[in-house]
Amino acid sequence: MHIYIHIPFCTSKCPYCAFGSHTDKFNLVKKYFQALHFEIKDFLEKNSGEISTLFIGGGTPSSVNSHFYAEIFNLLKPHFSSQYEATTEANPNSATLAWLEAIREFGINRVSFGAQSFNEQKLKFLGRNHSAKDTFNAVKNAKIAGFDNINIDLIYSTKFDTKAMLEFELENIAKLSVPHISAYSLTLEENTPFSGKKSYKKDSIRLDEFLFSHLLELGFNQYEISNFSKNSFLCKHNLAYWEQKNYAGFGAYAVGFKDCARFYSPKSVEAYIKNPLLKTRESIDxxxxxxxxxxxxxxxxxxxxxxxxxxxxxxxxxxxxxxxxxxxxxxxxxxxxxxxxxxxxxxxxxxx
Ligand SMILES: C[S@@+](CC[C@H](N)C(=O)[O-])C[C@H]1O[C@@H](n2cnc3c(N)ncnc32)[C@H](O)[C@@H]1O
Ligand code: SF4
Structure with a gap:
């Protein structure tokens, strides 16, 4: 089984981001995790099979105190397969050593940090509330907490990206010594402050190829347009999506897929808390x-x-x-x- 859990809370909202997340609903965290517990328990009672991959995404999973996750992992852990992969996303400024140690203890064995860039000007343009130093610190702490499977998210093809900027990003990646990079070309998402701001984006296949070939020189094999891994550190969860395997999605804004149909959870934290089992089904021909x-x-x-x-x-x-x-x-x-x-x-x- 493949499972996705959505955590719709962030400490600040980045102007390019269209993911379901809120900065002003932390008062609902307790009720949200009770609803998640209810939904996951119901699913596990009705479905058998081992969990081969789990992905906790957001939003910002690390913006929520680790103790809220404990009961969810009590439910999930007995179902993990022997070679399971369990990833959490995390922001460099909220993933403290204590948070990372706690979730490692719960069974998370892969962590994905949204670094986005190492250049302070580009970070500011992307509205990030952390520095490059925070990213180095977070990766150091993840290693101390026992993680060897670490991903760094980057955003490129912004107006700041030139060969020199990409070289700078690559130098920092090399210094971090992590086995996986997700590098996303900036998307100007509708209904975000970046929507329609064509001058914010720079599309260049030449620059894309420059980034891809230099990541390869650093030992990262490209296995998807935005994903690069050293050795065998490919993300099994994403591979399952691309192979169109069935997966269950839990939480507000989550999407699941089963046998030619997608299942959408409520796109509101309050509506989800009220009815955690409500799904809108869309059949796909x-x-x-x-x-x-x-x-x-x-x-x-x-x-x-x-x-x-x-x-x-x-x-x-x-x-x-x-x-x-x-x-x-x-x-x-x-x-x-x-x-x-x-x-x-x-x-x-x-x-x-
Ligand atoms: C669910 S998001 C966020 C995880 C985490 N909250 C963070 O920001 O670090 C996963 C990744 O998607 C990428 N992303 C989000 N919106 C994007 C956009 N409009 N264009 C390109 N990449 C985007 C970012 O790299 C981000 O780290
Ligand atoms: S990019 Fe991450 S931190 Fe920023 S608003 Fe989106 S989910 Fe939240």
Missing amino acids: KNALRFEHIFLGARCKIGINAKFLNQNELKNAQTLAQNGKLKLENSIFYNPNFALADEIALFITSQI
């Missing part, structure tokens, strides 16, 4: 899932399975393979250049 497989497959090392392609798509994929843009192995088309993922998926799905 097989064709939409097939399309999703093509777009996801072009973006990651899972590739695009020929058996999901219709005649026209297969012909287009074969054309790309003949031109060296895709590699065909055992009936799976692999994209060797994730910077071109969207163009490749669009070409495969086009009527030409």
Whole structure:
């Protein structure tokens, strides 16, 4: 089983972020965790099987005192598989050594810090309320707490990103000595203060390729357009999403997926607390899932399975393979250049 838990609290709201999170609802934390406990207990009573991956995301999981998590882990821990991966997101300024030690003790074995940048001007532009020094401190504390599986989130393609800026980010990444990087191209999300601010973003495939190739030089293999890992530290939870496996989503704003349907929790903390089991079901037709497989497959090392392609798509994929843009192995088309993922998926799905 794959499980996602959403924590909708943050100590400040970043102007680019469209995730479900609030800075003024900490008074509801206790009730929220009671509702989460209720929902998870109900799920575990109705579903058997081991939990192979768990992801606690947000929002900012580290903005909530660790003791609130204890009872949830009492429920979950007995179901962890022997090789389970349990990740929590955390912000560099709220993940204290005590918090990290406590959640490690509960069973979390992977931590993902939202560093975003090491440049103070870029951090300020992104509205972050932490410094690069806080990120170094948080990673040091995570290692002291016993974490070896550590991820750093970065944001690039902002107006500040040049070769020199990316070199600076890469120098700091090298110093941190962590095995995983998630580097996201800035998205100007609707209904955020960054919405429509085209001048805030700089799109350049040349800069993207510069970042990807230099991460490779540091030993990070790109296994998805935004994800890079050393050795075997790939994020198993994300791989499950990209393989379109079933997963359960708990908490306000959470989404789950099961057998061709998505299940949406209430998009309000209060509504979720009132009825933690309420879900809106959206069925997804097989064709939409097939399309999703093509777009996801072009973006990651899972590739695009020929058996999901219709005649026209297969012909287009074969054309790309003949031109060296895709590699065909055992009936799976692999994209060797994730910077071109969207163009490749669009070409495969086009009527030409
Ligand atoms: C759920 S968010 C936040 C985790 C944590 N609260 C934090 O900010 O560090 C996960 C990651 O998504 C990325 N992200 C969020 N909004 C983004 C946007 N508009 N464009 C690009 N990346 C974004 C950030 O790198 C962030 O760390
Ligand atoms: S990026 Fe993270 S800290 Fe900032 S508002 Fe979004 S969830 Fe909260």
